[in-house]
Amino acid sequence: MGFEIVITTDRSMMSNHRGKEFLGFMTTAPAIGIPEFLWAWVAAPKVRVDKLGRPAEAPYGLRKIEARLQYLGYNAAIIDPDHIHKHLNSMKVLMIGHHDYFAYGPPSSEWWFLTGKEPINRRSFIRFMRSEAIREAKGRGVRIIAGGPAAWQWLWEVELWREFGVDTVVDGEAEAIIGDLVRKALDGEELPQYVFVGPHEVPSVNDIPSIKGASVNGLVEIMRGCPRGCKFCSVTLKPLRCIPLERIGGEIKVNVSNGIADVILHSEDVLLYGAEGVKPREEPLIKLHRLAKELTPGSIAWAHTSFAAVKFAEDNYRLVSKIMNEILYEKQDYLGVEVGLETGSPNLAKKIMPAKAAPYPAERWPEVVEDALSIMHENKIIPAITLILGIPEETADDLVKTAELLDRLRPYRSLIVPMFFVPMGALKNREWFRRNAVRREHVDVMLKTFEHSTYWAEKIMNEFYMRELRYSVVKIALKCFITYVKYKVGKLRPQLERLINE
Amino acid sequence: MSRLVSPSLHVVLVLRSNDHLSSYFMHEVVKDALTHNSRNVLIHVVSPLGSPLYLRQLRNFLLTNIHLSISVKYVGPDLGVVKELLKKIQDFEKAVVRIYVSSESRRELSQELEGLGVPYVVLGEG
Numbered sequence: 001m002g003f004e005i006v007i008t009t010d011r012s013m014m015s016n017h018r019g020k021e022f023l024g025f026m027t028t029a030p031a032i033g034i035p036e037f038l039w040a041w042v043a044a045p046k047v048r049v050d051k052l053g054r055p056a057e058a059p060y061g062l063r064k065i066e067a068r069l070q071y072l073g074y075n076a077a078i079i080d081p082d083h084i085h086k087h088l089n090s091m092k093v094l095m096i097g098h099h100d101y102f103a104y105g106p107p108s109s110e111w112w113f114l115t116g117k118e119p120i121n122r123r124s125f126i127r128f129m130r131s132e133a134i135r136e137a138k139g140r141g142v143r144i145i146a147g148g149p150a151a152w153q154w155l156w157e158v159e160l161w162r163e164f165g166v167d168t169v170v171d172g173e174a175e176a177i178i179g180d181l182v183r184k185a186l187d188g189e190e191l192p193q194y195v196f197v198g199p200h201e202v203p204s205v206n207d208i209p210s211i212k213g214a215s216v217n218g219l220v221e222i223m224r225g226c227p228r229g230c231k232f233c234s235v236t237l238k239p240l241r242c243i244p245l246e247r248i249g250g251e252i253k254v255n256v257s258n259g260i261a262d263v264i265l266h267s268e269d270v271l272l273y274g275a276e277g278v279k280p281r282e283e284p285l286i287k288l289h290r291l292a293k294e295l296t297p298g299s300i301a302w303a304h305t306s307f308a309a310v311k312f313a314e315d316n317y318r319l320v321s322k323i324m325n326e327i328l329y330e331k332q333d334y335l336g337v338e339v340g341l342e343t344g345s346p347n348l349a350k351k352i353m354p355a356k357a358a359p360y361p362a363e364r365w366p367e368v369v370e371d372a373l374s375i376m377h378e379n380k381i382i383p384a385i386t387l388i389l390g391i392p393e394e395t396a397d398d399l400v401k402t403a404e405l406l407d408r409l410r411p412y413r414s415l416i417v418p419m420f421f422v423p424m425g426a427l428k429n430r431e432w433f434r435r436n437a438v439r440r441e442h443v444d445v446m447l448k449t450f451e452h453s454t455y456w457a458e459k460i461m462n463e464f465y466m467r468e469l470r471y472s473v474v475k476i477a478l479k480c481f482i483t484y485v486k487y488k489v490g491k492l493r494p495q496l497e498r499l500i501n502e
Numbered sequence: 503m504s505r506l507v508s509p510s511l512h513v514v515l516v517l518r519s520n521d522h523l524s525s526y527f528m529h530e531v532v533k534d535a536l537t538h539n540s541r542n543v544l545i546h547v548v549s550p551l552g553s554p555l556y557l558r559q560l561r562n563f564l565l566t567n568i569h570l571s572i573s574v575k576y577v578g579p580d581l582g583v584v585k586e587l588l589k590k591i592q593d594f595e596k597a598v599v600r601i602y603v604s605s606e607s608r609r610e611l612s613q614e615l616e617g618l619g620v621p622y623v624v625l626g627e628g
Binding site: 152155156158159161162166190192193194195196197198199200201 | 541553561568569571575576
C-alpha cells in the first residue's frame with residue numbers, strides 16, 4: 001500500500017525530542033562543543049514508525065493537514081523522512097511543513113548570528129530536500145507543496161526554491177484552500193507558486209479538523225489566534241477561536257490511545273481559554289484542566305501563557321493555585337510553559353505591545369511581570385521566558401530598563417532566552433536585527449540572561465526536569481554543555497565587560 | 503469552492519529584471535480590491551528573471567501584505583502569452599483584470615503593451 005499524498009518534514013521536526021519539548025530547541029542551534037550527530041541524537045532522535053513509515057507521533061500542524069485531506073477523501077498520510085522511498089510508486093503530491101525551514105526564525109537566527117554557523121534545523125532540512133528520495137520523487141513528476149508557519153522564509157531562498165523544485169508555497173492557515181490545491185496538483189493543473197491566506201479566509205472552529213494520529217508529545221490545540229495585538233507577532237493577525245472541550249478531549253484520547261501519556265495544551269495564551277476578552281475566567285479553565293487530568297495518564301504542560309493572565313487569574317480567583325494545587329497536584333509537581341517578556345521597558349511595551357499587560361495598563365508592565373513570576377515560582381510553574389532584542393524603535397534606555405528588570409527576576413525559577421528581532425506580524429516589513437546594530441546595552445542584557453538561565457537550568461534539571469533514570473546520559477550531556485558554554489563565556493567576559501563599560 | 507478556483511480580482515504585473523515593487527503597488531492593489539469588494543487577488547507576473555526567481559521582486563510586497571488573500575502565478579519572461587491570458591480571464595472567469603507595468607517595462611515594451619488593447623497603469627505614475 002502506498003499513499004498518493006505524502007506529508008512530511010525533516011528529522012529536526014519529525015522527532016519527539018525525547019518527550020521533552022525543550023530539548024527540541026537544541027535543533028535551532030548549531031552543534032556547540034560536540035559533533036553534530038551527537039547533538040542531533042540528543043535533540044531529535046528518530047521516532048517509532050510502522051511498516052509503511054508512518055510515525056507514531058508527528059508534528060501537530062502536519063496532523064491537521066493530514067486530517068483535513070483524509071476528511072476530504074484523499075489517500076494521504078504523514079510519512080517519516082527516512083521512509084519516503086516506500087511511496088515513490090504511489091506518490092503524486094509531497095507536502096512539507098516546518099516551523100523554521102531556513103533558520104530565519106527566533107531563536108535559530110540568533111544562534112546563527114552569535115556563532116556564525118548554520119543551525120542544525122537548516123542543515124537538516126536542506127540535506128533532506130537534497131536526499132535521493134526527494135530527487136527521485138521530483139524526477140517522477142511529484143508535485144511539492146510547502147507550508148507551515150515558516151512558509152515566508154522561502155521568499156528569502158528562491159534559489160533553493162528553484163533547486164528543490166517546489167511547486168507551491170502556502171503561507172497561513174491552509175484548511176480552507178488545501179483541498180482545492182491538492183486536487184489541482186493531482187489533476188496536473190497549473191498551480192499558483194505562492195499562496196497567502198488572509199485573515200478573512202481562516203477556518204471557523206467547525207472547519208478546523210481534529211487530528212487522527214498522535215501529535216508530538218501530546219500537543220493539542222485549545223485555541224487559535226490571540227487578542228493582544230502585539231506588533232511583532234503574526235498570530236495576532238488572526239481571529240480568536242476557542243476549540244470546544246469535547247473536541248479537545250477527543251484529540252487527547254487520540255494521543256492517549258496511541259501511547260502518548262502526556263498532553264501539552266496549546267494556545268498563544270492558555271489562560272485565555274474561554275476568557276472574557278483578556279480577563280481569564282474560572283469556569284472554562286477549571287473544566288479544561290479537569291478534562292485534561294481525567295483523560296491523561298501522564299503530565300500536563302501549557303504551550304504558552306502571558307504574565308498578565310497569570311496575575312489576573314491568581315489575583316481574582318486564585319486560579320493558578322487552584323489548577324496547580326487542587327487539580328494537577330496528584331499528577332505532577334511542576335508545569336512547564338513558554339512566556340513572552342519581550343522587554344522590561346514600559347515605554348517600548350506601549351509602542352509595540354500595548355495590550356500585552358492588559359487588563360493592567362502598559363505602564364505597569366514590569367510590575368505585572370514580577371508579580372506573575374512570583375506567582376509562578378510559588379506554584380512551581382517553570383517558564384521559559386523570551387525577550388526580544390533589536391525591536392524597531394528600541395532605545396538604549398529601553399535596554400537599561402530590561403537589564404534592571406532582569407536583576408529583579410533573579411530569585412524566580414525560570415529560563416530567560418533573548419531573541420533577536422525577526423520581522424513578523426505587523427512589523428514584517430521592517431529591518432532585521434543586524435550584527436552591526438548590537439550596542440553595549442544589548443551585550444549587558446545578554447550576559448544577564450545567560451547568568452540567570454545557567455543558574456536556574458542546573459537547579460531545574462536536578463529538581464524537576466529529566467529526573468528519570470532514562471535521561472541520565474542526556475542530562476550528563478546537557479550539564480557538560482552548560483559547563484562548556486560557561487567556560488567559553490567566562491573567557492570572553494573581560495572583553496565583554498570592557499565593551500559594556502566603555 | 504475556494505478562491506484558488508475562482509479569484510475575483512486578477513492583477514497582471516509586468517516587470518523588467520531590475521524592478522522591485524514599491525509600496526505604491528501595495529496601495530494600488532488594496533485600493534482595487536476594496537473598490538471591487540474583493541479580498542482575494544491572483545497576481546500573474548511577467549518577468550525575465552524566470553520562475554521562481556521573480557518572487558524576489560515581489561518579496562517586500564508579499565511580506566508587507568497582511569489583509570488580502572493573495573496567490574501568485576508566473577506567466578513568462580515576456581508579454582507573449584499575456585493576450586491569451588487576458589482573453590481567458592475575461593471570457594471564462596468574468597473577473598476584474600488590472601494591469602500594472604513598471605516604468606522600465608513601459609519604456610522597453612511600449613509597442614507590445616499597446617498591442618494588448620487593454621489599459622494599464624504605470625507603477626509610480628498614478
